[in-house]
Every structure is written in structure tokens, then in C-alpha cells.
Amino acid sequence: MKATSATGVTGFVLHTIDGYVFRVYEKDTEAFRDYDLHHWDLEVRIVDEDAVFYELDNGKKLLDYSPATLGIDQ
Numbered sequence: 001m002k003a004t005s006a007t008g009v010t011g012f013v014l015h016t017i018d019g020y021v022f023r024v025y026e027k028d029t030e031a032f033r034d035y036d037l038h039h040w041d042l043e044v045r046i047v048d049e050d051a052v053f054y055e056l057d058n059g060k061k062l063l064d065y066s067p068a069t070l071g072i073d074q
Contacts, residue, residue: 013037013044 011024
């Protein structure tokens with residue numbers, strides 16, 4: 001087994017059929033590596049400007065794309 005620190009790595013959390021993965025793209029290419037996400041309490045900072053928190057009338061809370069991206073009139 002080879003272990004390498006992930007501190008400071010930028011990637012994407014993706015929901016797949018098999019669960020969640022952390023996708024890391026290689027610099028200047030379209031190549032990527034998917035890592036199965038097993039970390040239970042991973043700290044994340046959202047840098048995607050198209051990410052928006054929603055609180056629905058029924059109290060449910062969501063993190064999704066912006067209303068403009070989703071085609072939602074406000």
C-alpha cells in the first residue's frame with residue numbers, strides 16, 4: 001500500500017451509482033482519478049460559485065446548483 005497526503009488537493013465530490021467518490025483531475029489534461037470516499041468527517045470548502053443552499057418549506061435542506069442554472073424563477 002502506498003499512502004500520499006491529500007491535504008491541499010482540489011477535486012470534486014461526485015455521487016455515483018456505487019456511492020460517493022472524490023475525483024482529482026490531472027493538470028492540463030482530461031485524465032482523472034476517482035477515489036472511493038471512506039472518510040467520515042472530511043472538512044470541505046465550497047469554491048464553486050454555482051453552488052447554493054436551499055431550505056424548503058417542509059424544512060428539508062439541500063445543496064444544489066443556483067436557481068439560474070436550474071431554471072428556477074425567484
